[in-house]
Amino acid sequence: THFGFETVAEAIKEQKVRGVFSSVASSYDTMNDLMSVGIHRLWKDYFVRNLNPGQNPLKSSSSSEQGWNILDIAGGTGDIAFRMLDHASTINNDPYTKVTVADIxxxxxAEGKRRSLVTPYARSPRLNFVEANAEKLDMIPDSSIDLYTVAFGIRNFTHKDVALREAYRVLKPGGVFACLEFSKVNNTLFNEVYKxxxxxxIPLIGQxxxxxxxxxxYLVESIERFPSQTEFRDMIQDAGFLVPGQGWEDLTGGIAAIHKGVKP
Ligand code: SAM
Known part of the structure; x- marks a missing residue:
């Protein structure tokens, strides 16, 4: 607005999100396990297996490049990144694929770096961490990324459309956008129980x-506010991506969903 109220509100939101994740950083696994009754681990395993990092040939890679260049946005404690590198190494025998973990x-x-110390990727050029806002990835060049992942992150972004356009910018043609996020339960009865x-x-357990x-x-409300599967698919298309099939896959009756887009 004229008086900049929107900017103030947005700044407050960003500050709030920062506060939430600063205060949960150390109890992060407990939080996820409680919120999803442990299922988030299975969703993440499936997400990574399904993307099959390190598989060759990748359409977006030129023949001189080895491995995939992956950007894991809102990568937090490294959950997705470590799984990606493990998958590339052990399933695809690929020692080259690298992951940049970006988080605001x-x-x-810091928690992610600490955890990486007990993985084979500590201080390896295959893993690095950058502090960045998904809406402004200035340090990542245009058309440089093979796979952009965001797991349980995008619902916290202030401008999801801006973040989607940044994802589009940094991906190579043929590169894949993949998002794992809480979504809408598609069965009325199950939805009652879930709500x-x-x-x-959840707030009680948190307390x-x-x-x-x-x-x-806050986390429960942010899930409630996040767009439905079709609305989010439309947002991905609006950013310029082509979506395969219907554009998403529901997990556990729609509690979570995987959305994908390909940069043409
Ligand atoms: N991807 C990890 C996982 O699945 O376990 C972490 C998910 S955690 C629920 C959400 C993360 O999003 C937090 O680490 C938070 O700091 C990050 N985040 C929130 N807003 C962000 C933004 N605008 N840009 C980058 N990261 C952001």
Missing amino acids: NPDML RWSFGA LVAGDRDSYQ
């Missing part, structure tokens, strides 16, 4: 286990 929150990145669980139990009701309340 230095506490989450009771998320609005009733009891992490002593932090507000952060968990």
Whole structure:
């Protein structure tokens, strides 16, 4: 607005998201396990297996390049990145694929770096961490990325459309955008149970286990506000991507979904 209220509101939102993730960085696994009853680990395994990092040939790669150049946005504690590198190395025998983990929150990145020390990728050129806002990836050149992943991150972004356009910019032609995110449950009865669980139990568990009701309340509300599968698919198309098939795959009845787009 004329008085800049929107900018103030957005700054407050960004600050709030920062605060939420700073306060949950160390209890992050507990949080995810509680919120998803442990299922987030299976979703992440499936997400990575399905993308099959390191598989050759990749359409977007030129023949001189070896391995995939992956950008994991909102990569936080490295959950997706470590899985990608493990998959490339052990399943595809590919020692070249590399992952850049980008996150807006230095506490989450610090936790990711700490965790990387017990992986084979500690201090390896295959893994690096950058502090960055998904809406402004100035340090990543145009058309340089084979695979852009974002898991449980995009619903926190202030301008999702801007982030999607940045994803489009940094991907090579033929490169893939892949998003794993909470979504809309597609069965009415199951939805009733799910809503009771998320609005009733999760903030309470947050309070009891992490002593932090507000952060968990925020997380539940951010899931509720996130667009439906079709709306989000349309946003991906609006950013210029081609979507394969219907554009998404539901996981566990739509509690989560994987959306994909290909840069033409
Ligand atoms: N991808 C990890 C996973 O699946 O476990 C972390 C997900 S965590 C729920 C969400 C992450 O998004 C946090 O680490 C937060 O700092 C990050 N984030 C929020 N807004 C962001 C933005 N605008 N740009 C980059 N990262 C952001």
